Amino acid sequence: MEHNTLSLHHIVRKSSLEENAPLLIMLHGYGSDENDLFSFASELQEELFVISLRAPYPMKPFGNAWYAINFDAEKGKWSDNKQAADSRDLIAKFIDEAVASYPVKKDNVTLLGFSQGTILSYAVALTYPEKVKNVIALSGYINQDIIPENKDTSNYSHLAFYCSHGSVDQVIPVDWARQTPPFLSKLDINHQYNEFPVGHGVAPQNFYEFRKWLAKRI
Template sequence: MAGTSLSLEHITRKSTLAKNAPLLIMLHGYGSDENDLFSFASELPEELFIISVKAPYPLPPFGNAWYAINFDAEKGKWSDNIQAKQSRDLIAAFIDEAIEAYPVDKNNVTLLGFSQGSILSYAVALTYPEKVKNIVALSGYINKDILPEDVETRDYGHLNFYCSHGSADQVIPVSWARLTPPFLDSLKIKYQYSEFPVGHGVAPQNFYEFREWLENHI
């Protein structure tokens, strides 16, 4: 089912629950679209109300992006951080809209992001922790340039993260992802971190692991 009345285009899968369903919002990667992650929605717990969102910036010839990337630049200049912050705030506002529009539980919101969508999932959770409960961050990393300055003094005690990465990732180096556990430790955030012997993608065993994690946390 497609939805366009909210600020971001999206497609949905209804929950088996008529009200107060746990909400899962999917955020795709650079150059993809809302159909990408949604392809495995049918394999996820049926009580989840699932929304897969389309990023706001068209990327010719087809696909979309949450923000511009300069693939030739060093890490510090890799991302358009102004656009990234705008998309972070767009997603945060979209969460509020979705809670108003659909029969979901505002206290049980999970973000599931891949790559660029994963980077923004981290940023939304660490900037607007009151809006989310769980994060599934696949093949991403924490971009500290799009986090609030007071991140070290905030209370993130209720958050839970599942983080995974391919050890042979040729797009986002696994060394960037390996900075995530110590950073989450420093913020006293609960998390699980896994690596799989794949490139920039989600291996079947990775899918089964995060699905089980989701079942235990929604």
């Protein structure tokens, strides 16, 4: 089911609940689209109201991005942080629109991201903690250039993160993801971090683990 009256193109799986449903928003990775993570929807708790977003920057010949990546730059990858910050704010605005437009509970919002979608999920939760409750962060890392500098003044006490990474990820090095748990610990944020023996993808046992984690929190 598609809805395009809101600011970001998205598809929806309705909840089994008529009102006050927990909301799960999916953010795909670089070069993909809203159908990618949506395949998880049918396997997730039926009370979840699921929205899968399409990133705002179309790519050629197909796919979308939350921000541009220049693969020829130094260190192999250079991210357009201006575009990334714009997308972060766009997602935050979309959360407000979704809460106003759909029969969901505004204080029960979970972001589920993969890769670039995870980088944005971290950024949204750490910049707008009042809009988010849970984050499922698959195969990504925290880009400190797109989160607030004065983090110590924010209230993150209600947030919970499930983070996972492939130990042989060839796209985003696992070392980048390993910096996340100490970072979250420093902010006293509840989190779980696990690695799986895969590349840049989600292993079945990874899926079952985050589904179980989420069941306790919605």
